Amino acid sequence: MEFSKWHGLGNDFILVNGSKETISNYQQLATQLCNRHFGVGADGLVIVSPGDSADFNMRIFNSDGSEADMCGNATRCVARYVYENGMTDKTTITLSTLAGIITPELLFRDAVLETVKVDMGEPRLTRKKIPMTGNPDEQVINIPITVNNSVYNVTAVSMGNPHCIIFVDDVESINLTVIGPLLETHSFFPRKTNVEFVQVIDRNTVRMRVWERGAGITQACGTGACATLVASVLNGHTERQAVIKLDGGDLYVEWGADNHLSMSGPAVEVFRGKFLL
Known part of the structure; x- marks a missing residue:
């Protein structure tokens, strides 16, 4: 299985193109891959695939195998991953997560990517x-x-x-x-x-x-x-x-x-x- 290792300020992820790779058990694979001694090592496994209600679908599995609703650092990594791997030519991308649609934007200075800005939506307070x-x-x-x-x-x-x-x-x-x-x-x-x-x-x-x-x-x-x-x-x-x-x-x-x-x-x-x- 091909993968790409990314991090956002040291919060690290293994990104996999779900449209190319066939995975039977995400939870088991996450614990295996994320193990820092016997695997690749990461805080989470992220599966990226074409979306229905958004440009892409993003599923995030923690290092213990549990599925996360959302992850801001992973969102920035996925946005740059799909752009730089030719999966989209958009610089503003919509991602479907268990927490809803998230919209990251790639920001450039002199044609060089400077940062990734993400609209994280509204906070829930009750x-x-x-x-x-x-x-x-x-x-x-x-x-x-x-x-x-x-x-x-x-x-x-x-x-x-x-x-x-x-x-x-x-x-x-x-x-x-x-x-x-x-x-x-x-x-x-x-x-x-x-x-x-x-x-x-x-x-x-x-x-x-x-x-x-x-x-x-x-x-x-x-x-x-x-x-x-x-x-x-x-x-x-x-x-x-x-x-x-x-x-x-x-x-x-x-x-x-x-x-x-x-x-x-x-x-x-x-x-x-x-x-x-």
């Missing part, structure tokens, strides 16, 4: 849309959750996938390996959740570390960066545009007047190869 237990029509802003006898004030946002954002004074002091999985699987989140710890630097800059649902600690998370900006605005910490500083680098996120989030950042191909099935 418990029923995140989803989260409790009053279905209530927003979750700075609400306490107790884990391991410690209380964390969380703000919950969905970007097509659930996010639990916690503001702290020092993100580097957080033991993500311990607290991440406990919050991910907390009973408040029936479909589990991504977990972001955020440190506010100034009104236009925050530092974020992430534990991703189904993948663990990753270098970056695009939907998480968008959810972080929304949570930062709802809690009065930032303006509606900010640089989100992640372990793998920076993303620029803006929450527009039309209620849509846009996210801009790099997408880089690392190598291509053939995997023996």
Whole structure:
């Protein structure tokens, strides 16, 4: 099976052209390919195929085999992948995901690709849309959750996938390996959740570390960066545009007047190869 390895700020993916490759079990293949010792190594496997309601269909499988609704960093990688491999000549592309239609745009300077900007759609803010237990029509802003006898004030946002954002004074002091999985699987989140710890630097800059649902600690998370900006605005910490500083680098996120989030950042191909099935 031919594949291409990509990353967005170190959040890495194995991209496969689904119209050329026949795959019987995506979940099993994802765990096999994503294993960093016995496979290619990645945070996720992405299958790209021609779409019906959009230019392309994108299915994302985490390293544990679970299927993700959406992934911002993977979206940027897929947009550049289909363009540079001659699968489309469009520079604004529609991608069908489990979270709906997402629209990335390739931005050039002097005929050189500079960045990929993605319209991530509107945030979902009520418990029923995140989803989260409790009053279905209530927003979750700075609400306490107790884990391991410690209380964390969380703000919950969905970007097509659930996010639990916690503001702290020092993100580097957080033991993500311990607290991440406990919050991910907390009973408040029936479909589990991504977990972001955020440190506010100034009104236009925050530092974020992430534990991703189904993948663990990753270098970056695009939907998480968008959810972080929304949570930062709802809690009065930032303006509606900010640089989100992640372990793998920076993303620029803006929450527009039309209620849509846009996210801009790099997408880089690392190598291509053939995997023996």
